[in-house]
Amino acid sequence: MANDDPASDNQPAGYVPPKVWVWDKENGGQFSRINRPISGATHEKELPMGKHPFQLYSLGTPNGQKVTIMLEELLATGHQGAEYDAWLIRIGDGEQFSSGFVAINPNSKIPAMLDCSTAPPTKLFESASMLFYLAEKFQAFLPTEHYKRAAAMNWLMWQMGSAPFVGGGFGHFYAYAPFKIEYAINRYAMETKRQLHVLDVHLAENKYMAGDEYTIADIAIWPWYGAIMRSAYTAQEFLSVHEYTHVNRWVELIASRPAVKRGQRVNRTFGETNEQLAERHDAADFDKIAKI
Numbered sequence: 001m002a003n004d005d006p007a008s009d010n011q012p013a014g015y016v017p018p019k020v021w022v023w024d025k026e027n028g029g030q031f032s033r034i035n036r037p038i039s040g041a042t043h044e045k046e047l048p049m050g051k052h053p054f055q056l057y058s059l060g061t062p063n064g065q066k067v068t069i070m071l072e073e074l075l076a077t078g079h080q081g082a083e084y085d086a087w088l089i090r091i092g093d094g095e096q097f098s099s100g101f102v103a104i105n106p107n108s109k110i111p112a113m114l115d116c117s118t119a120p121p122t123k124l125f126e127s128a129s130m131l132f133y134l135a136e137k138f139q140a141f142l143p144t145e146h147y148k149r150a151a152a153m154n155w156l157m158w159q160m161g162s163a164p165f166v167g168g169g170f171g172h173f174y175a176y177a178p179f180k181i182e183y184a185i186n187r188y189a190m191e192t193k194r195q196l197h198v199l200d201v202h203l204a205e206n207k208y209m210a211g212d213e214y215t216i217a218d219i220a221i222w223p224w225y226g227a228i229m230r231s232a233y234t235a236q237e238f239l240s241v242h243e244y245t246h247v248n249r250w251v252e253l254i255a256s257r258p259a260v261k262r263g264q265r266v267n268r269t270f271g272e273t274n275e276q277l278a279e280r281h282d283a284a285d286f287d288k289i290a291k292i
């Protein structure tokens with residue numbers, strides 16, 4: 001049937017955007033209950049405080065894992081000043097909107113952290129900012145030679161710009177949206193595969209992301225792209241991840257690091273029971289789950 005309105009040619013059937021968008025609280029989808037078009041606290045509640053220099057408020061998602069892996073790597077190399085309490089923030093229950101959390105991170109997203117060894121305590125949010133802060137503070141996992149340091153920072157920033165297309169784009173529309181939209185899934189599958197190819201080409205020539213040294217770039221990229229290669233969204237067959245052999249080599253190399261194995265368990269409340277350490281306040285806490 002002929003369509004008289006050329007502007008509507010590309011519209012999915014049944015939806016014409018209104019003149020002014022309004023907040024529809026019942027829009028469905030896995031995260032609709034916590035998504036809001038405004039920022040700020042929804043309730044008054046202070047955050048708990050432990051005894052260690054770093055107080056981390058997080059959840060074991062890929063963005064959360066970046067920081068716990070970094071802290072575990074620092075501790076593994078003898079930086080006792082990196083001792084931390086990892087408190088659980090249940091984002092599905094809206095705990096990122098407490099007044100205490102918002103006071104550290106006005107963006108209400110995990111991870112957020114306080115460095116209580118400084119006066120006043122240093123507020124940290126955005127996972128890459130946290131990795132960079134820790135790398136500078138402890139002079140670790142960030143090379144000093146300018147070209148290597150630049151390479152690490154390039155890939156760190158690449159991760160921050162790229163992963164939202166994988167998580168918020170592909171993962172959302174492939175796994176979480178209340179119905180499947182071919183256009184959206186095609187668009188983000190294309191971009192996810194493009195990114196995996198970028199990594200594959202680079203890792204064919206480089207042991208680690210920034211060359212021959214393990215850096216905060218690997219720590220930032222592995223939780224997201226390791227997950228996509230191994231299990232995330234159960235989309236491995238759909239994305240033909242077996243094609244990315246060099247990414248796979250690197251994913252397994254990073255996964256074999258003991259600090260990575262520990263870090264990825266912290267603040268985790270899903271998956272195998274012996275992989276979950278909902279809160280971490282002491283190195284010995286890992287022994288508890290090892291026995292499960």
Ligand SMILES: N[C@@H](CCC(=O)N[C@@H](CS)C(=O)NCC(=O)O)C(=O)O
Nearest residue numbers: 034061063091109110111126127128
């Ligand atoms: N760019 C941020 C992203 C953080 C982020 O998206 N966190 C998610 C969980 S992985 C979150 O807290 N979502 C809760 C919400 O959106 O309300 C970072 O890297 O720290």
